[in-house]
Amino acid sequence: MEQGLVVTQLDIQPGECIKVKGKIMADAKGFAVNVGKDSSNLMLHFNPRFDCHGDVNTIVCNSKDDGTWGEEDRKADFPFQHGDKIEICISFNEMEATVKVPDGEFQFPNRLSMEKIEYLAVEGDFKVKAIKFSDKL
Numbered sequence: 545m546e547q548g549l550v551v552t553q554l555d556i557q558p559g560e561c562i563k564v565k566g567k568i569m570a571d572a573k574g575f576a577v578n579v580g581k582d583s584s585n586l587m588l589h590f591n592p593r594f595d596c597h598g599d600v601n602t603i604v605c606n607s608k609d610d611g612t613w614g615e616e617d618r619k620a621d622f623p624f625q626h627g628d629k630i631e632i633c634i635s636f637n638e639m640e641a642t643v644k645v646p647d648g649e650f651q652f653p654n655r656l657s658m659e660k661i662e663y664l665a666v667e668g669d670f671k672v673k674a675i676k677f678s679d680k681l
Contacts, residue, residue, distance in 0.1 A: 549666045549675075552582070556661035556677065561635045564666060565674040570627045574599075575668030579634055579641070579661045584611040587658045588634065588641040590650070592624050594669075605652040614655055623648040629673075636661065 556562060556579075564577060574593040580586035586608040593599040603619040623645055624630070633644040636654055643650045666672050 547665070547667050548670070549664075549672045551664040551675070552662065554660075554662050554664060554677075558637045558659070559635065559679075561633050561678045562661065562664060563631055563633045563674075563676040563678065564664075564672060565631045565676070566629070566666075566670050566672040568624060568626060568628045568630065569669040569671065572626055572669030575666070575670035577632060577634065577643075577670075578663070578665040578667070579636075580608070580656070580658060580663050581661075582663050583665065585609060585656065585658075586663075587636060587654055587656055587661065588643070588652055589613075590632070590634070590643050590652075591668075592622070594624070594626065603650065605650065607652075607655045609656055617652060619650055621648055621650075634661075 574596040576591040578586050589606040591604040601622040605617045607614040640651045640653050
């Protein structure tokens, strides 16, 4: 996937929210929002797939520990449409990361027991319009 926006040196604490606003491309095959320590250590890889890697209308979540991917977690609920303008809100605590999207919410375990988020990357067929960091959800 094509690398897009990357933000480093963040200090997002448990309970705080990263909001990513943007537009899904009209011909999107998929996109991903990654958060964690760096590109090799991800608490959450949130990857909605319209039609890529053999998946159709599936959200794949995963973690990456020292460059090694964990076990994929597939979500059957798929609230995204081509061309949609959306806001994704990611927050976490010691147990799990929570992703709020229009008409849905997804949880994924905090497998790496991360205590803060320092890294955010958005890649694929998604045009970022704004990023906001807020203290409370």
